[in-house]
Every structure is written in C-alpha cells, then in structure tokens.
Amino acid sequence: MTTTNSKQAGLTLLLRDVALPMALFYVLRSFDVDAVWALLVSAVPPVLRTGYVLARHRRIDPVSAFVLAVLLVNGAVAVFSGDPRLLLVRSAWLTLPFGVAMLASLLVGRRPLLFRAVCTLQPARAGELEQLWGLSSAFRQRWRSATLGWGTGCVVLACAVVVMAFTLPVDVLPVLDTALTVGSVLLGVKLTRKRMDIHRTVDA
Numbered sequence: 001m002t003t004t005n006s007k008q009a010g011l012t013l014l015l016r017d018v019a020l021p022m023a024l025f026y027v028l029r030s031f032d033v034d035a036v037w038a039l040l041v042s043a044v045p046p047v048l049r050t051g052y053v054l055a056r057h058r059r060i061d062p063v064s065a066f067v068l069a070v071l072l073v074n075g076a077v078a079v080f081s082g083d084p085r086l087l088l089v090r091s092a093w094l095t096l097p098f099g100v101a102m103l104a105s106l107l108v109g110r111r112p113l114l115f116r117a118v119c120t121l122q123p124a125r126a127g128e129l130e131q132l133w134g135l136s137s138a139f140r141q142r143w144r145s146a147t148l149g150w151g152t153g154c155v156v157l158a159c160a161v162v163v164m165a166f167t168l169p170v171d172v173l174p175v176l177d178t179a180l181t182v183g184s185v186l187l188g189v190k191l192t193r194k195r196m197d198i199h200r201t202v203d204a
Contacts, residue, residue: 020045025174035084035170040075042174043090047072088165088173091181092158099154102147112147114192146192157184 021042028038077086105113111133119126132139161177168176 019178022174022178029171036079036082036087039084039087039174040079043075043087084170085165088170088177089162091177092161092165095154095161095181096158099151099158102151102154106144106147106151112143114147114150115143142195146195150188150192153184153188157181 021044024045025038025042028041029035033041075087102113105111105116109116115129115133119129122129133143157180160180164176165173
C-alpha cells in the first residue's frame with residue numbers, strides 16, 4: 001500500500017465517520033429536530049457501517065465492537081434521560097480507554113501499544129520494525145516516548161471533551177469536538193511519522 005492510498009483511506013474515513021454525522025446533526029437541527037434525536041441519527045452511519053462489515057465478513061474487530069457498544073449504550077442512556085449532553089461525551093468514551101491502554105502498555109506490555117498498532121497497520125514493514133526493536137535501545141525509547149505522548153494526549157482530550165460537553169451550548173459542541181479531535185489526531189500522526197520515520201511504505 002502506498003502513502004497516497006493511505007492518505008486517501010484516511011480522507012475517506014474522516015468524511016464517512018466524522019463529516020457525515022456532523023452534517024446530519026446540523027441539517028436536522030436546522031429543521032428544529034430535538035438535539036437528542038439529532039445526535040442519535042448522526043450516529044447511524046458508523047453503526048450501519050459496522051453492521052455492514054459484520055454481515056459481509058461474518059466477523060467484527062475488537063475496536064469496531066467497542067465503538068458500536070459505546071454508541072448503543074450511550075444512545076440508550078441519552079434517550080431515557082433526555083439529556084443530549086450525555087451523547088456529546090461519546091467521543092470521550094473512546095479516547096479515554098484508548099489513552100489508558102496506551103499508558104498501561106508501557107508498564108505491562110512487551111511492546112508499546114502504538115508500536116503494535118503500526119505493525120498491524122503496515123504489515124509490509126512489521127518485520128523491519130521488529131528487527132529494529134530488538135537491535136536498538138534508542139529505537140525502543142523513541143517508541144515508548146511516542147506512546148507516552150499519545151496516551152497522555154488521549155486522556156487530556158477526553159477530559160476536555162467532557163468539560164466542553166457540560167459547559168458549552170449543545171449546538172456548538174459537535175463542530176468543536178470534531179475540530180479538536182481531528183486536529184489532535186492529524187497533529188499526532190504527523191509528529192509521530194516525522195519522529196519515527198514510519199511514513200515510508202512498501203509498494204505492493
């Protein structure tokens with residue numbers, strides 16, 4: 001897979017799972033749809049995509065299963081409580097466990113979670129990365145530092161989302177949450193690729 005294909009896949013993911021739900025929310029709100037129901041409808045595209053993957057491949061990866069569970073539980077709680085702010089913190093339910101898992105992998109894992117994730121996403125380079133891990137202590141330290149940065153960043157981002165959800169106007173939150181999350185992820189990816197030199201890929 002080339003770098004161009006990776007960027008195209010990332011752009012598709014952002015449009016499908018981030019831009020589309022946010023657009024749905026604001027379109028529905030423009031027609032005076034209640035905030036709770038607008039937020040619930042905006043969560044439908046990711047749920048449908050996960051269901052499609054499950055139906056087509058007869059399997060679901062742990063991350064998708066976790067995201068689906070969070071969306072369903074959060075939606076049920078919001079419907080019964082009638083409080084849209086409980087739906088607005090759903091991204092924190094995703095980033096907080098991810099950040100904690102990153103930090104925990106530095107203490108209990110044989111490899112930092114970020115390192116394992118990159119090996120999974122770039123299988124063509126997994127062997128090279130594993131070899132460097134065994135040979136270079138400086139290489140291992142850079143990955144541990146990067147994992148510490150990602151873990152800390154995810155925890156801070158989750159806390160920021162919760163604070164915004166319960167202090168700012170409901171209609172402002174989706175765009176702010178999206179901008180903050182996407183901006184943080186893109187910055188993190190750029191810094192990690194630059195520091196770890198993982199932007200190179202092997203053409204198929």
